[in-house]
Amino acid sequence: VAFSGEEEGLFGSSHFVNNPPIPLDKISAMVNMDMIGRLNEEKSLTVIGAGTSSIWKNLLNEKNVYDFKLSFNDSGSGGSDHQSFTNRNIPVLFFFTGTHTDYHKPSDDAEKINLSGQADVVNYVYSIAYAIQGAENKPDFVKVEEPAQRNVPRSRVTVGTVPEFGYNGNGYKVSGVTEGGPAAKGGMLAGDIIIKFGNKTVNNIYDFMYAMGEFSPGDKVDVVVLRDGKEVTLNLELTSK
Known part of the structure; x- marks a missing residue:
């Protein structure tokens, strides 16, 4: 599924979970790829949502045949479409090769994409998604305690x-x-x-x-x-x- 309106406030994914084409309890997990084109030389790959199911970290390590330097963030929150699913108690995984100095700039050009690295990330994510759909049981959901948030004034x-x-x-x-x-x-x-x-x-x-x-x-x-x-x-x- 390709969600629109993410930058404006997760509009597409919010609409999906509020008007699901299938019952939400039939969804095993939400696997999100957002900014996976800039894999660096160290092959650093961040996985957010790694704490939203008790099976995630073992599965992520087991399928890492690409020698990624994995960094786990337990939280299921964050500024991407997986957030809408976390809010509905659905386990999530968000794969991300990191921000960069071209982020949200015209200089973020196609020739800067690490194509072979991106292919490795996609194949890695595919192997995980395939394992999820082939498992006898759905992944359990773990609610991760989030840091207290407060109203943030608009910065100038x-x-x-x-x-x-x-x-x-x-x-x-x-x-x-x-x-x-x-x-x-x-x-x-x-x-x-x-x-x-x-x-x-x-x-x-x-x-x-x-x-x-x-x-x-x-x-x-x-x-x-x-x-x-x-x-x-x-x-x-x-x-x-």
């Missing part, structure tokens, strides 16, 4: 970071920085973990977004990151989105 600024969505630890881990953006100019590096933004402690991506909402373009802010286990303070000048 950008920092120019790319989040590491497979990260499960404390803080906001940066997988990359946008060239020429505030983070890059301020000395932030891929792999840094933001633990404080201004006077706000950052425990997760939601804290980070909330903290950004308090600033205006042109403001300067001290940002504390963990780098190689040590705290480093950076000063960033924020720009408008």
Whole structure:
């Protein structure tokens, strides 16, 4: 199924679960592929929703004959269409090769797709889907405890970071920085973990977004990151989105 309206608020997948063509209790799982075309040299593959069934991690490791460097995120939440199914207590798996500095930009051109890597991801996902449909029993659903979320004010600024969505630890881990953006100019590096933004402690991506909402373009802010286990303070000048 190809869902439309994902960027506008999961409109397509929400309509599907609210008007299902088959009873929802007949659906074994939802397997989602969203941004699988940029497999890197380390063959890093993030699987979100890995905690939504007790069988997922064993199955994912068993079928990994492609030597992917797998990163599991237990949560079934996130900004893609699997979220609509998690909300209906359906186990999900979301496969994702990671964000990149061309994300949502005209520079995200077709020649930058890792075609052989994408083929490996698709074949891997196929083997998992085939195993699910051939199993005697449906995967069980496990409700994953999610971090507390709060209303996030609309931010007028950008920092120019790319989040590491497979990260499960404390803080906001940066997988990359946008060239020429505030983070890059301020000395932030891929792999840094933001633990404080201004006077706000950052425990997760939601804290980070909330903290950004308090600033205006042109403001300067001290940002504390963990780098190689040590705290480093950076000063960033924020720009408008």
